Amino acid sequence: MTNQAVAELIARSNRLGADPKNTNYAGGNTSAKGTETDPVTGDPVELLWVKGSGGDLGTLTEAGLAVLRLDRMRALVDVYPGVDREDEMVAAFDFCLHGKGGAAPSIDTAMHGLVDAAHVDHLHPDSGIAIATAVDGEALTKEIFGDRVVWVPWRRPGFQLGLDIAAIKADNPQAVGCILGGHGITAWGGTSAESERNSLWIIDTAATYIAEHSRSEPFGPALEGYAALPEAERRARAAALAPTIRGIASADRPMVGHFTDSHVVLDFLASAEHPRLAALGTSCPDHFLRTKVKPLVLDLPATATVEESLARLQELAVGYREDYQGYYQRHATPDSPPIRGKDPLIVLVPGVGMFSFGKDKQTARVAGEFYVNAINVMRGAEGVSTYAPIDEAEKFRIEYWALEEAKLQRMPKPKPLATRIALVTGAASGIGKATAEKLAAEGACVVVADLSLEKAQEAAAGIGSSDVAVGVQVDVSDADAVQAMVDAAVLAFGGLDLVVNNAGLSLSKSLLETTEDDWDRQHDVMAKGSFLVARAAAKVLIEQGMGGDVVYISSKNSVFAGPNNLAYGAAKADQAHQVRLLAAELGEHGIKVNGVNPDGVVQGSGIFAGGWGAQRAAVYGVEEKDLGAFYAQRTILKREVLPEHIANAVFVLCGPDLSHTTGLHVPVDAGVAAAFLR
Ligand SMILES: NC(=O)c1ccc[n+]([C@@H]2O[C@H](COP(=O)([O-])OP(=O)(O)OC[C@H]3O[C@@H](n4cnc5c(N)ncnc54)[C@H](O)[C@@H]3O)[C@@H](O)[C@H]2O)c1
Numbered sequence: 001m002t003n004q005a006v007a008e009l010i011a012r013s014n015r016l017g018a019d020p021k022n023t024n025y026a027g028g029n030t031s032a033k034g035t036e037t038d039p040v041t042g043d044p045v046e047l048l049w050v051k052g053s054g055g056d057l058g059t060l061t062e063a064g065l066a067v068l069r070l071d072r073m074r075a076l077v078d079v080y081p082g083v084d085r086e087d088e089m090v091a092a093f094d095f096c097l098h099g100k101g102g103a104a105p106s107i108d109t110a111m112h113g114l115v116d117a118a119h120v121d122h123l124h125p126d127s128g129i130a131i132a133t134a135v136d137g138e139a140l141t142k143e144i145f146g147d148r149v150v151w152v153p154w155r156r157p158g159f160q161l162g163l164d165i166a167a168i169k170a171d172n173p174q175a176v177g178c179i180l181g182g183h184g185i186t187a188w189g190g191t192s193a194e195s196e197r198n199s200l201w202i203i204d205t206a207a208t209y210i211a212e213h214s215r216s217e218p219f220g221p222a223l224e225g226y227a228a229l230p231e232a233e234r235r236a237r238a239a240a241l242a243p244t245i246r247g248i249a250s251a252d253r254p255m256v257g258h259f260t261d262s263h264v265v266l267d268f269l270a271s272a273e274h275p276r277l278a279a280l281g282t283s284c285p286d287h288f289l290r291t292k293v294k295p296l297v298l299d300l301p302a303t304a305t306v307e308e309s310l311a312r313l314q315e316l317a318v319g320y321r322e323d324y325q326g327y328y329q330r331h332a333t334p335d336s337p338p339i340r341g342k343d344p345l346i347v348l349v350p351g352v353g354m355f356s357f358g359k360d361k362q363t364a365r366v367a368g369e370f371y372v373n374a375i376n377v378m379r380g381a382e383g384v385s386t387y388a389p390i391d392e393a394e395k396f397r398i399e400y401w402a403l404e405e406a407k408l409q410r411m412p413k414p415k416p417l418a419t420r421i422a423l424v425t426g427a428a429s430g431i432g433k434a435t436a437e438k439l440a441a442e443g444a445c446v447v448v449a450d451l452s453l454e455k456a457q458e459a460a461a462g463i464g465s466s467d468v469a470v471g472v473q474v475d476v477s478d479a480d481a482v483q484a485m486v487d488a489a490v491l492a493f494g495g496l497d498l499v500v501n502n503a504g505l506s507l508s509k510s511l512l513e514t515t516e517d518d519w520d521r522q523h524d525v526m527a528k529g530s531f532l533v534a535r536a537a538a539k540v541l542i543e544q545g546m547g548g549d550v551v552y553i554s555s556k557n558s559v560f561a562g563p564n565n566l567a568y569g570a571a572k573a574d575q576a577h578q579v580r581l582l583a584a585e586l587g588e589h590g591i592k593v594n595g596v597n598p599d600g601v602v603q604g605s606g607i608f609a610g611g612w613g614a615q616r617a618a619v620y621g622v623e624e625k626d627l628g629a630f631y632a633q634r635t636i637l638k639r640e641v642l643p644e645h646i647a648n649a650v651f652v653l654c655g656p657d658l659s660h661t662t663g664l665h666v667p668v669d670a671g672v673a674a675a676f677l678r
């Protein structure tokens with residue numbers, strides 16, 4: 001049965017974490033102390049339950065808690081070797097665990113265990129950090145909270161900070177919490193309700209004070225030419241800039257992107273002080289671990305042209321990398337971990353918005369959220385004082401902390417297609433759907449494009465959240481629609497790496513039966529459609545400078561002269577030759593172009609269900625329901641081909657193993673000698 005203290009802790013954490021004003025995503029931690037019966041001795045034992053490393057308060061469950069023996073945890077004070085060796089105490093927590101110990105104890109465990117209160121909350125609220133990063137934060141804390149909240153000068157999280165806060169609580173019995181300079185807040189209470197009340201009181205009191213005392217333009221007056229572009233123009237501009245920006249952010253390692261054009265971001269970029277403030281960087285350790293110490297800011301107005309903006313971004317990227325290298329060199333010691341990449345994680349474009357980057361979409365999105373937190377912090381601090389984040393040397397000590405490095409080293413190995421952004425046309429059904437699912441399962445972000453938005457979104461939702469797959473509407477035979485699809489893909493994930501030309505339809509007719517309309521429809525969707533998609537996508541791939549893959553789902557019928565198949569077979573042959581032509585043309589950009597030749601994929605195929613199957617069955621003189629089995633029997637392997645077999649071939653062609661293959665067609669037809677390639 002769940003301990004009452006634990007039940008209250010989880011409920012309180014979920015409430016606090018659900019409201020973004022209280023803490024950033026996955027930021028902060030909470031704890032409770034209580035008694036349980038020791039199963040070994042039958043005696044009561046005092047325990048500390050504290051949110052473990054990782055995870056978010058809003059969704060915290062009991063499994064996310066570390067469970068420690070309070071007497072042993074507190075006994076660490078007697079062996080504590082001093083602040084220079086405080087990191088050793090993290091390993092010592094493992095010797096204080098109760099039972100299997102639950103989640104891994106975080107660096108903040110000492111603060112929770114050492115503070116003498118049954119419940120403790122450590123949070124990163126924008127309002128609290130605004131006071132914590134004000135140049136006169138200590139005086140402001142006194143003015144706002146009197147003696148009920150105590151100022152703690154900046155100190156990197158760890159055992160010593162825990163000792164400091166415990167001492168403050170002991171020395172200030174009237175206090176309900178403290179403001180941690182440069183960082184956040186900690187509050188406590190004798191009961192869970194009291195701790196929650198105190199946390200919220202600090203957060204809301206700080207916010208109210210800022211609202212009532214802030215100067216009218218905390219970010220300075222509006223900058224001429226820097227106002228937000230109208231929405232449609234802004235989005236088009238963002239899509240035009242995105243590939244180059246992703247290339248910049250991916251110079252050291254490939255990144256997935258996220259685009260935000262919220263008012264918070266646009267207002268910040270439209271104001272005079274944004275260059276100075278952005279250069280000061282973020283402050284809360286949680287913020288800059290995800291955003292890097294500072295963003296890259298395009299120093300041109302929104303009225304600049306796309307070409308001017310792109311050229312300036314490239315220049316700024318060179319400077320950004322030099323600057324970051326300098327920061328590393330200024331602060332690295334012989335035992336610092338190696339430099340982790342010099343590219344920006346946040347790129348700000350006045351009038352347009354913010355691009356944020358990470359090793360996957362969720363990380364990229366959260367980096368953007370954290371920069372919005374940082375903007376809120378800067379607005380609050382500048383409104384009532386002057387923003388003064390922790391200094392660069394301290395930021396380096398956090399960013400290249402051995403404990404942080406160890407956390408990164410523990411991360412599971414990424415999947416083969418991690419960081420790759422795939423676009424599959426005709427992906428709401430059959431082969432396209434199976435391909436989108438396979439690429440996502442191998443780690444790619446996937447854009448599911450099809451004629452029906454609803455079906456595309458349904459297929460995307462079947463794959464996962466919008467961090468993994470999004471659905472977009474497209475008619476691939478319409479150039480404007482294709483451009484809109486590519487723009488949507490680029491805005492969803494920052495760019496594009498892997499394009500699957502799969503959309504298709506099929507009519508089985510003899511030459512004399514084939515109308516002009518039949519011919520045009522099949523050529524418009526398959527021959528022209530794949531040309532339009534390849535053209536729009538290749539522009540993105542070339543601008544990114546990160547290579548890429550284009551895969552065509554051609555057909556056995558591109559080489560085999562099947563019966564009653566003129567328009568379809570000819571359109572497929574056209575697609576197959578596009579593979580060779582584009583492989584030759586795009587190779588200089590590191591872009592591989594390959595194809596798959598399926599045959600007889602009946603199950604799941606809308607083409608077969610929509611009449612083609614009946615026609616083919618009639619041509620071959622079998623029942624429609626037996627068509628899959630009929631096709632299997634005429635293959636060399638006597639196996640039925642399923643959509644996932646085609647999807648597997650697409651994965652192999654664009655996965656890590658076939659890195660040196662372009663211009664190839666892979667038959668996936670269970671063996672049809674008449675369609676062998678030579
Ligand atoms: N099923 C097979 O045996 C087989 C064999 C060889 C080649 N192929 C090829 O594989 C591809 C997928 O076929 P499938 O069997 O999965 O068929 P399917 O009908 O299940 O899927 C095709 C998808 O393409 C979409 N589409 C059609 N026209 C479009 C357009 N103008 N714009 C955007 N989307 C459009 C459809 O809405 C559908 O969702 C096709 O190119 C087909 O020619 C299939």
Ligand SMILES: [Zn+2]
Pocket residue numbers: 028122123124157183184
């Ligand atoms: Zn913190």
